[in-house]
Amino acid sequence: MKKLLLTVLFVSYLNSYAQIPVQEFGFDGTLTNTANTISFMGIDNFVTDRSGNVKSAQRLNNRALEAVIDNLPQGKSARTISIWVKFNEVASTNYIWGYGTAYDTEYCGLQQQGVAASKSELSLISWGASNDIMVPVPLEKNIWYQYTITYEGVMSKIYRDGKLLKYLDGMSRSTKGNIFRLGEINTTVGINADIDDLKIYDHALTDDQVKELYDSSKPLISIAKAETKNKKINSTTNDVTNAVKNIEVYSQGRQIIGNNSMDISDLPEGTYLLKVTRTQSKKITSK
Structure with a gap:
């Protein structure tokens, strides 16, 4: 019985430890990470977050934020990157985040293209169309979405709101770069959205862990008191x-x-x- 209990506790500990990010930015009135060691550079514009908390998210409108993060996952290293986004405009492409160099397989970034026929292409970019993951999704403005990407070995996955949208098996990444950009892909700025709760992990979360990450942080939806x-x-x-x-x-x-x-x-x-x-x-x- 004791052995079983220790096994359960150990597995529980590993599962909890596996969900600890190496970098986390809550944007709660500051551009600095939760460890108070790294800060995004740029002009801040704090707005209300998905739970109704004032000055607890960051609005980007045709401008970008950049941060030098030395422990970003490099080369073929496993990774998970998660972020909450509310698009204020969906007719044009929104460059959500990116880092690396503009060369085949050496980039890692996420963009949501403009809506056409009620759908929008969501792209996990690795610089080279054959290396990218592209999936059409419905998209509305003024709705908070959580985007999560994972990579491990030769497997890349892209999720939205805790659900796996698409995966690519057999593509190896060679990411190079320590400048993490919000609202910018390589050096091209283009976004009109609110962003919140950026988390970067040095390992790939499982499908269940991605869902748990979403469930534990999904919006506290406002409900008017019914009379x-x-x-x-x-x-x-x-x-x-x-x-x-x-x-x-x-x-x-x-x-x-x-x-x-x-x-x-x-x-x-x-x-x-x-x-x-x-x-x-x-x-x-x-x-």
Whole structure:
């Protein structure tokens, strides 16, 4: 029994350790990483994030941010890069992030092309069309998406909102460069989007870990408190009571807050705590 318990604890420890990034930028009022050792260079523009927290995301509109990160995964090294993005314009190409040199297999970057016929090509760039992963996806502006890419061995994968979109097997990367750019591919700037929670790992997360990363950080969707007036007749007093019900939804111990109002039926899959309270607004007694 003890041996089994130790095995479970060890596996749990490895799984938790595997999800620790080597670099993390939360953009919570600062362009500096969470370790306070590296900062993006450029003009900041802090805006509200996906959970409704003010000055907790960064807006890029035809400008870029750059950071020198010496421990970026190089060459054929395994990696995972995750970022949250809300596009403010989808008609043109948005260069999300990139680093490396503009030579065959030596670049690593992500771009979302402009919408055409309701779809947009999402591209994991390695400089050379045969080395890129391209997948058409539906795209809307003003919606927060989480993008995650992984690479290990000769396998590259691209995810959105925790779901695997496409993979490429058999392509080896040779990434070279320590300047990480947001809103820019190589030296070309082009983006109109809000970005948040950049995480860089020196290993490839599994499919389950990518999903867990999304589930643990997906937007705390705002739900307007639903007010339902229920007229109830008391059989003995003929009292008519106007009861107002407040409905609150909680996710991971926190009340769901934000900017976008929506119905409960619009919530993504998950486990939520529903709290319903009733306040007496008015009481009418008929005689």
